[in-house]
Amino acid sequence: MAEIREAIATAARAVVLPGGVGKLTCHGYTPDSITAPHFFAGEYSLEFDKAYGRGLDEAELTCRVLVGRADDVSAQRTLDALLAGAGAASLKQAIEAARGEPGEAALGGLADDFHVTRVQGYRWYEHQGTQYVGAELIIRIIGDGRS
Template structure:
């Protein structure tokens, strides 16, 4: 797998959510210098190489973050809760897993074999470039050929 292509495809999939407020989720496949909130981005990842013989498959755990502004504490948390839900038009899990492709087809437009949004963690206040946000992390398991 080429991680730049994987990260870009995950961000593109996340950008398809429909927010319950008059806003658009901005998304990047990399950790940005500054965010235009609400914002989703792909951060650090770990790779377990050679899950099958001769570079047949690698497994990646990709940590993504979603940050929401704090103009109104309660409404910011309601928006974050909608983004972190398991289903619905604002669900990041639903939007990202929709990019798995049809059965037997590659995921993320061919960038990976399959993926699964495993969990949400770290629901808390985040500081990014000196600004405060409410946010959380999504952990995505991705499998693909060992390029």
């Protein structure tokens, strides 16, 4: 999962934020401290043996995006752009670009396929004592359980 989490963070770096916002920083793990706006891969659940002979495992990865709150309205507009289904700032679009072409393994061969399935928890988050507006993105990942 460590390589998959890092590959998803790398894909998220492709977003282009609205002018004046800065650059999205990304990590494949939960960092001690962040520079907002920030995306990171957090906790995950893993189901083994979804197919006979270790042929398929399924993971659900929870990622978070946190935006600074210098101005409540502009922070939420930035977050909304990151959570959109499409567009230059869309995390869904940027991350799913790493799925590859039909018939190719996803994330450079690390998974059979994955899909950003939903956004949840749009609210205020505290990270290392600082408040951010943020949300979670849930990614479903499937792959061969033998590797």
